[in-house]
Amino acid sequence: MKRVLSSGLIAGCILFIVSYGGLFLGIRFFPQLFIEYNNPLFNSDGSRDLLFYLHAFVISIALSWFWQRVKGLFHGSFIFRGLEFGAVYALVALLPVMWITFSSLDVTIVTILCWFFYGMVQAVIAGLVFAFSNP
Template identity: 75%
Template sequence: MKRVLISGLIAGFVLFAVSYGGLYLSIKFFPELFIEYHNPLFKSDGSRDLLFYSHAFVFSFALSWFWERFKGLFKGPLILRGIEFGAVYSVVALLPIMWLTFSSLDITFLMVLSWFIYGMGQAIIAGIIFATSNP
């Protein structure tokens, strides 16, 4: 259990940094995508901002548990294990929720696709960290 918590914490800090660095770069290079966020659907009163900023840690601890449970199924070099882990998570969990999100909210396919790619990237990075810190 200690390895799950430690690797989850490490991945949380890395994903936090990568997420906010990636957000900055995305806004700089794809500003047209972020214009879509000027939608009443995304307006917040600020009362739940902490939940948003802590998402990298919640996500990392959940994936760390998933890794601990199924790491024996991922074979090969470290990078390949991380990619496979991210792909499995994306197909099993992320694709269905993105499908549901796109079908129920008034958002564009490009926005949902960017969320899918973002989530898959996070899962791959977490998988590489878990393969390194908790083989």
């Protein structure tokens, strides 16, 4: 359990930095993608902002636990194992979630594809951290 928590926290710190750096760069260089967030669907009263900021740690610890359970299925270098882990997570978890999100909420396919890509990048980064720190 110690390895799950420690590698999860390391991945969480890295994802936190990458996520907010990516958000800053995304708004700066692709502002048209973020216009959709002016929709009332995305407006918050601020009471749950902490949950938003903790997202990187929640997903990292969950993925770390998942890695601990399935790491024996991935073979090769840590880079290949991390990439494969991210791809598996994207297909098994993200694709169905993005499908139901697109079918039930008023969001564009571009937004769904961005969210899918973002989630897959997070999983690959976390997978690389896990494959390196918890082989």
